[in-house]
Amino acid sequence: MxxxxxxxxxxxxxxxxxxxxxxxxxxxxxxxxxxxxxxxxxxxxxxxxxxxxxxxxxxxxxxxxxxxxxxxxxxxxLIQVPEGREIFPNLTVLENIKLGAYLRKDKNIKDDIEYVTSFFPRLSERFNQLGGTLSGGEQQMLAIARALMSKxxxxxxxxxxxxxxxxxxxxxxxxxxxxxxxxxxxxxxxxxxxxxxxxxxxxxxxxxxxxxxxxxxxxxxxxxxxxxxxxxx
Ligand SMILES: Nc1ncnc2c1ncn2[C@@H]1O[C@H](COP(=O)(O)OP(=O)(O)OP(=O)(O)O)[C@@H](O)[C@H]1O
Ligand SMILES: [Mg+2]
CATH class of the missing domain: 3.40.50.300 (P-loop containing nucleotide triphosphate hydrolases)
Structure with missing residues (x-):
């Protein structure tokens, strides 16, 4: 590959x-x-x-x-999850997740939001929280979830x-x-x-x-x- x-x-x-x-x-x-x-x-x-x-x-x-x-x-x-936590601090968790699908041609992302957050239930409890206020571990989860949104x-x-x-x-x-x-x-x-x-x-x-x-x-x-x-x- x-x-x-x-x-x-x-x-x-x-x-x-x-x-x-x-x-x-x-x-x-x-x-x-x-x-x-x-x-x-x-x-x-x-x-x-x-x-x-x-x-x-x-x-x-x-x-x-x-x-x-x-x-x-x-x-x-080919997607990279960067070292450190390069999430968008002033966007909500859900907005951060959706950004991962930004370059996708298909815009049917609802099922994928469910799929990626199934790995991190903690994130789905916090969809409306600002990214920057997540704990360090949660920000790492968010960075991975966002990367997964780009399939x-x-x-x-x-x-x-x-x-x-x-x-x-x-x-x-x-x-x-x-x-x-x-x-x-x-x-x-x-x-x-x-x-x-x-x-x-x-x-x-x-x-x-x-x-x-x-x-x-x-x-x-x-x-x-x-x-x-x-x-x-
Ligand atoms: N932007 C940069 N400008 C100048 N030197 C750099 C830059 N980024 C990395 N280096 C240098 O390149 C070398 C390799 O760095 P790299 O970050 O790839 O190492 P690493 O194996 O990921 O280390 P770590 O385990 O600390 O993350 C190091 O000597 C580092 O100082
Ligand atoms: Mg390194």
Whole structure:
């Protein structure tokens, strides 16, 4: 579904990505793990076109999207939930959710609002509350719900558990699994590598702008160097 071939991304004169190759097959949850500053967010941002690669190519469902405008990338079904909580604080929860369908050609979104909020009942209790007054965990739920409204084929998620209480963290990962079971492919970046590998089928390990290891999630979980560096045991 997604093929990333030798992408290189620079900020100023510094290379954040030094030639990244990765593949995501339809139906998978794939995770990228790595330390702070390794280039995980840059990888997702390059795939979704927020920053641009200087070399290499990105192919999505057989189409070269390397230089495609970001709105066209979104329209083709590749959607990113950004790191942090980029919801609209002065719009209500329901308005935020509806905005996710903005680029869709079909405007029959009523059933989809029900579908996406079925993952987050807490949001449907708060449709008229302003986004900015939601708790941190609720804002994260809203960001995911909004992304789902655009009917993603491939969902890129950057640190969905960031800043969440443990109770919410498990809730979010349950939702990621459910979203995937309903047919959405997921590429997931996560500091909590143990949890990420527990939901993923495969994983890539990044160090300073390069992929240093790639394997089935269960093999990575049992890999001694991965355990020592990223799993905290
Ligand atoms: N807009 C930017 N301008 C300049 N440098 C940047 C910018 N964004 C990221 N970088 C640098 O690129 C490198 C990779 O950053 P990136 O955000 O991709 O890392 P990350 O793996 O997502 O880290 P974290 O786990 O902390 O989120 C870092 O050295 C960072 O300082
Ligand atoms: Mg990051």
């Amino acid at each position: 997604l093929k990333v071939d030798s992408i290189q991304t620079k900020y100023g004169s510094i290379y954040a990505l030094k030639g990244i190759d990765l593949v995501v097959n339809e139906g998978e949850i794939v995770t990228i793990i790595g330390a702070n500053g390794a280039g995980k967010s840059t990888t997702l941002n390059t795939i979704s076109g927020i920053v641009r690669s200087l070399a290499g190519s990105i192919t999505f469902n057989g189409v070269d999207i390397t230089h495609m405008p970001t709105d066209k990338i979104v329209e083709s079904g 993603p084929k491939l969902l890129l998620m950057d640190e969905p558990s960031l800043g969440l209480a443990p109770k919410f963290v498990h809730g979010i990962f349950d939702v990621i699994k459910k979203i995937n079971e309903q047919g959405t492919t997921v590429l997931l970046v996560e500091q909590n590598a143990t949890l990420a590998l527990s939901v993923a089928s495969r994983g890539y390990v990044m160090e300073t702008g390069k992929i240093v290891l790639e394997d089935k999630a269960e093999n990575l979980m049992n890999n001694e160097s991965v355990k020592a560096a990223y799993l905290g045991f």
